[in-house]
Amino acid sequence: MKKRFIKTAALACAAVTAIALCACGKDGNDNEGANGVDTRVYNNVQDFSSLQGWNGWYYLYRDSMGEIYKMTFDLDGGRWNGRDFYCYNAVGEQHPGNNTETIIGWKASVNGTVKVSGNVVRNPADWSGDGVFYYVTLNENDEDYLYSTLIDPLERTPYEFAFEAEVKAGDMIYFCINLNANNSFDSTCSNITIEYK
Secondary structure (H helix, E strand, O other), X not given: OHHHHHHHHHHHHHHHHHHHHHHHOOOOOOOEOHHHOEOOEEEOOOOOOOOOOHHHEEEEEEOOOOOEEEOEEEOOOOEEEOOOOOOEEEOOXXXXXXXEEEXXXXXXXXXXXXXXXXXXXXXXXXXXXXXXXXXXXXXXXXXXXXXXXXXXXXXXXXXXXXXXEEEOOOOEEEEEEEOOOOOOOOOEEEEEEEEEO
C-alpha cells in the first residue's frame, strides 16, 4: 500500500510538472517581472520535481573527493538517488550516503540580493547516530558558510535560519547534509524559502 501511494504521488508530481512546463517554458523559470526582476518565491518543498533545474532546484551529492554530481530520479520511489541507497533527496527530506553528502542546490536566475529563510531538523530525533552537520554555501568552492549548524541527534526542535546573499545569475546556493562520523538515522527534513529583495 505504501509503495503504491509513493508511486502515485510521484506520477502526480510528474504530471503537474508536465503541465507547468507547457505553461512556463522548458525549465519552468519564466519568473521575471518588469525590468528583469525575479518576483517568484522559491520553496524546496512546494517546488519539488522529477526534473533537475525545475524552478531553479537541483538534486545533488558530493563524494569524498569533493566532486559534485547530479542525482537520478527514481519514479517508483518518488525520490532522487545518489551513489548508494542511503544517499537521496525526497520531498523536503535529505539523507547522506556512505561517505557522501546530500545537497539541494538552487540556481540564481538574475543578479540581486536574495533572502533565504527556513528550518531544518533531523527526522526523527533518535538516540541512534551522531547527528548531522548542516551547512549552506554560495557556489561549489566557496568555503565561507552562509549558515551552518550541528544538529544534535536528540534535538526535536527545528533549527531556524535566515540570511541574505548577493548573487549573480547562474550562482548556486548549496544546502548540504554532512553525515558527521556516520550516516545512521540521518534523515533530515528542511523547508527552504528563497526570494529576491
